[in-house]
Amino acid sequence: MTNAAGAKATTTETLAGLSEGEVLARIFPRLPAADAAVVGPGDDAAVIAAPDGRYVVTTDMMIHGPDFRLAWSTPHDLGWKAAATNLSDVAAMGARPTALVVAIAAPPHTPITVIEGIADGLRDCCEALAPGCGVVGGDLSASDTLTIAVTAFGDLEGRAPVLRSGARPGDVVALAGGLGDAGAGLELLFRRAVDAEGHPNAELAAALRETHPEQLAAQFTPVPPLECGPAAARAGATAMLDVSDGLALDGGRLARASGVAIDFDSAALGDRIELALGGGEDHGLLATFPPGTVLPDGFRALGVVTAGAGAILVDGAPHTQNGWDPYRGWDGAAG
Amino acid sequence: MTNAAGAKATTTETLAGLSEGEVLARIFPRLPAADAAVVGPGDDAAVIAAPDGRYVVTTDMMIHGPDFRLAWSTPHDLGWKAAATNLSDVAAMGARPTALVVAIAAPPHTPITVIEGIADGLRDCCEALAPGCGVVGGDLSASDTLTIAVTAFGDLEGRAPVLRSGARPGDVVALAGGLGDAGAGLELLFRRAVDAEGHPNAELAAALRETHPEQLAAQFTPVPPLECGPAAARAGATAMLDVSDGLALDGGRLARASGVAIDFDSAALGDRIELALGGGEDHGLLATFPPGTVLPDGFRALGVVTAGAGAILVDGAPHTQNGWDPYRGWDGAAG
Numbered sequence: 001m002t003n004a005a006g007a008k009a010t011t012t013e014t015l016a017g018l019s020e021g022e023v024l025a026r027i028f029p030r031l032p033a034a035d036a037a038v039v040g041p042g043d044d045a046a047v048i049a050a051p052d053g054r055y056v057v058t059t060d061m062m063i064h065g066p067d068f069r070l071a072w073s074t075p076h077d078l079g080w081k082a083a084a085t086n087l088s089d090v091a092a093m094g095a096r097p098t099a100l101v102v103a104i105a106a107p108p109h110t111p112i113t114v115i116e117g118i119a120d121g122l123r124d125c126c127e128a129l130a131p132g133c134g135v136v137g138g139d140l141s142a143s144d145t146l147t148i149a150v151t152a153f154g155d156l157e158g159r160a161p162v163l164r165s166g167a168r169p170g171d172v173v174a175l176a177g178g179l180g181d182a183g184a185g186l187e188l189l190f191r192r193a194v195d196a197e198g199h200p201n202a203e204l205a206a207a208l209r210e211t212h213p214e215q216l217a218a219q220f221t222p223v224p225p226l227e228c229g230p231a232a233a234r235a236g237a238t239a240m241l242d243v244s245d246g247l248a249l250d251g252g253r254l255a256r257a258s259g260v261a262i263d264f265d266s267a268a269l270g271d272r273i274e275l276a277l278g279g280g281e282d283h284g285l286l287a288t289f290p291p292g293t294v295l296p297d298g299f300r301a302l303g304v305v306t307a308g309a310g311a312i313l314v315d316g317a318p319h320t321q322n323g324w325d326p327y328r329g330w331d332g333a334a335g
Numbered sequence: 336m337t338n339a340a341g342a343k344a345t346t347t348e349t350l351a352g353l354s355e356g357e358v359l360a361r362i363f364p365r366l367p368a369a370d371a372a373v374v375g376p377g378d379d380a381a382v383i384a385a386p387d388g389r390y391v392v393t394t395d396m397m398i399h400g401p402d403f404r405l406a407w408s409t410p411h412d413l414g415w416k417a418a419a420t421n422l423s424d425v426a427a428m429g430a431r432p433t434a435l436v437v438a439i440a441a442p443p444h445t446p447i448t449v450i451e452g453i454a455d456g457l458r459d460c461c462e463a464l465a466p467g468c469g470v471v472g473g474d475l476s477a478s479d480t481l482t483i484a485v486t487a488f489g490d491l492e493g494r495a496p497v498l499r500s501g502a503r504p505g506d507v508v509a510l511a512g513g514l515g516d517a518g519a520g521l522e523l524l525f526r527r528a529v530d531a532e533g534h535p536n537a538e539l540a541a542a543l544r545e546t547h548p549e550q551l552a553a554q555f556t557p558v559p560p561l562e563c564g565p566a567a568a569r570a571g572a573t574a575m576l577d578v579s580d581g582l583a584l585d586g587g588r589l590a591r592a593s594g595v596a597i598d599f600d601s602a603a604l605g606d607r608i609e610l611a612l613g614g615g616e617d618h619g620l621l622a623t624f625p626p627g628t629v630l631p632d633g634f635r636a637l638g639v640v641t642a643g644a645g646a647i648l649v650d651g652a653p654h655t656q657n658g659w660d661p662y663r664g665w666d667g668a669a670g
Contacts, residue, residue, distance in 0.1 A: 045393035050385035058380035149484035
C-alpha cells in the first residue's frame with residue numbers, strides 16, 4: 001500500500017482484516033507436504049497412508065502464558081517447538097514421524113506475520129528433523145489466547161511399539177539427546193529476561209540469546225534426536241519415553257509403568273546433577289536395553305534398572321526431589 | 336468434606352487444587368474406549384489399528400467465546416458437540432469413525448465437574464453415534480480461555496475416500512440430516528437468551544430449551560447422520576462434504592472443487608429457504624450421486640448438478656446471498 005506521498009504505508013495486516021480463505025492462502029504455501037499424504041489439506045479430512053496397518057498418534061497444546069511468552073519466543077520458535085515436542089513423542093514409541101495436523105487459535109488483532117512465522121517454524125522443524133513429514137490439515141479459530149494444538153502421527157514400520165512398561169532389572173538405562181540445557185535456558189529467562197516488575201522482556205531475552213546460545217536454543221528450538229527412536233526399537237529397547245519433565249520425574253514414570261527401579265550413575269549425569277535430574281523440556285529419549293546391548297548411535301548409558309517399585313536412585317541412594325518446576329511461584333503473566 | 340457443625344461443606348474442587356494425575360484419574364474412567372486402540376492412553380503416544388492401510392484424520396477446535404458460551408452450553412453439551420462435529424468430518428469422507436484424541440485447556444479456577452462433564456459428553460456422543468469409537472489420548476493444559484481441540488480418525492474400510500471434487504453435471508444432489516434447525520436455535524439464543532446488556536443468560540437459555548427443544552438440541556447436541564457417510568460411499572457418491580456453514584456456502588465449496596454448479600429445487604428446501612441455505616452448524620452430509628442412483632437410506636434429493644464454475648442456483652436462478660453469519664456484529668462477549 002502506498003500513501004499520497006509515495007511512501008510505503010506501515011500498515012500491519014491482522015487476522016481480523018483478512019478472510020479465512022486469505023489467511024489459508026498465505027499459510028498453505030509455507031507448510032511442508034507429507035510424503036504419506038493420500039489426501040492432503042482442503043477437504044473435510046485428510047487421508048494418510050499406514051502401510052504398517054497401524055499408526056502412532058499423540059497430541060499436545062502450547063498455550064500463551066503457561067507454555068510460552070511472546071516477549072521471549074519468536075513465532076518461528078513457536079512453530080518449531082510445537083512440531084519438535086510432538087514429533088519427539090512419536091519417536092519415543094519407536095516410530096518414524098510421518099505427518100501433523102495443526103490447529104491454531106489466535107486473537108483477531110494478531111498480525112498475519114505471526115501465523116506465517118509459526119508456519120515457517122513448523123516447516124523448518126519438519127525439514128530439519130523429519131524430512132518427508134508434513135502438515136496434512138488443520139484448523140484456524142479466533143481466541144483471546146494464542147493456542148497451538150498439534151497432533152502428530154508416525155509409522156512403526158512393522159516393529160512393535162516401545163512402551164514405558166517393558167524395562168526389566170538388569171537392563172541398561174540410556175539417554176539420547178541433551179540434559180539440562182533447556183531447563184537452564186528457562187531458568188536464565190526467568191531470572192534475567194524480566195523487567196523490574198517481573199514481566200518478560202524482549203530485549204533482555206535477545207541479549208541472553210547472544211550470551212547463552214546453547215541454553216536458549218535448547219529452550220526455544222529443541223532438537224530431539226528423532227532418528228534415535230526407531231534405532232532404539234531396532235536395537236531391542238525394552239522401554240522408552242520422551243524426557244520432557246526431567247530425568248527424575250520421567251524416569252519415575254518409566255520405572256512405575258515397568259514395576260522396577262532406576263539407579264542413575266552420578267558420574268554419567270555431568271556436573272549439573274540437579275539440573276540433569278530436574279530440568280524440564282530437554283526432549284531426549286530415555287530408553288532401557290537388555291544387558292550387553294550395543295547401544296545405538298546417539299545413546300549413552302546413564303545407569304541400570306534394578307528391582308523396585310518405581311523408585312529413582314542415584315548411586316544406589318533414593319533420590320526424593322521431584323522434578324524442578326520453573327513455574328512454581330510464577331504469577332502467570334503471559335508476556 | 337464435613338465442617339464442625341456436621342453439615343456438608345460446599346467446597347468446589349477446581350483444576351488448580353488437583354494434580355494433573357488426580358484430574359486424569361477423574362477423567363479416564365469416563366472416557367469411551369476405542370475398539371481400534373492397539374495402545375490406548377497413558378504412554379507417549381497411542382497406537383491405532385489401520386487394517387485398510389490408510390486412515391482419515393480431521394481436527395477442529397472449540398473456543399470459549401467465538402464457539403460457545405458457558406451461560407448457554409452445559410459441559411456435557413460441549414463434549415458432545417466437540418465429538419459430533421469432528422466425527423461428521425470423518426463421515427463426510429465416507430469413513431467409519433474409529434477414535435479421537437482430545438486436548439483441553441482450561442483456566443485453573445475451572446471446577447473439575449466441568450472437565451468431567453466434557454468427558455461425559457464425549458463418551459455419550461461416541462456411544463450414541465459411533466459405537467466402538469473412543470478416546471485414545473489427549474492433553475490437559477492451563478489457559479485463560481477454555482479450549483477443546485479434537486482430532487478424529489476414521490477407517491475407509493477399503494473404499495476410496497469421497498472428496499469434494501468428484502461431482503459431475505447430471506448428478507443428483509442429496510442431503511442426509513437436518514436443515515436449518517441448528518441455525519434457528521442459535522438465532523433464538525442470540526435474540527432471546529441475552530439480558531438487557533446483551534450478555535448471554537443461562538436462565539433464558541434454559542427456558543428456550545423448554546419452548547424450542549428441537550432447535551436448541553440441534554444447536555447444542557447435533558446428531559450428524561454418521562452412518563450415511565459410508566452408505567453414500569458404498570452407493571457410489573461422486574462428492575460429499577459436511578454441511579457446517581449452510582447449504583449455500585458449503586454447496587459452493589463442493590461446486591467450486593468439482594468445477595460444476597449446483598441447482599437446488601426450492602420445493603425440496605422446505606418453507607424456511609433462507610435458513611436452509613444460510614443457517615450454519617447443521618452437520619448434515621451433502622452428497623452427489625450419479626443419475627439414477629437409488630439414494631441410500633437417510634438421503635433426500637435437493638437438486639441437480641449442472642455445468643458451471645462453482646455457482647449455486649435455486650430453481651435455475653443464481654443465489655447470491657452468502658452464508659448467514661450469526662456472529663456478524665456480535666461483540667465477542669464470552670458469556
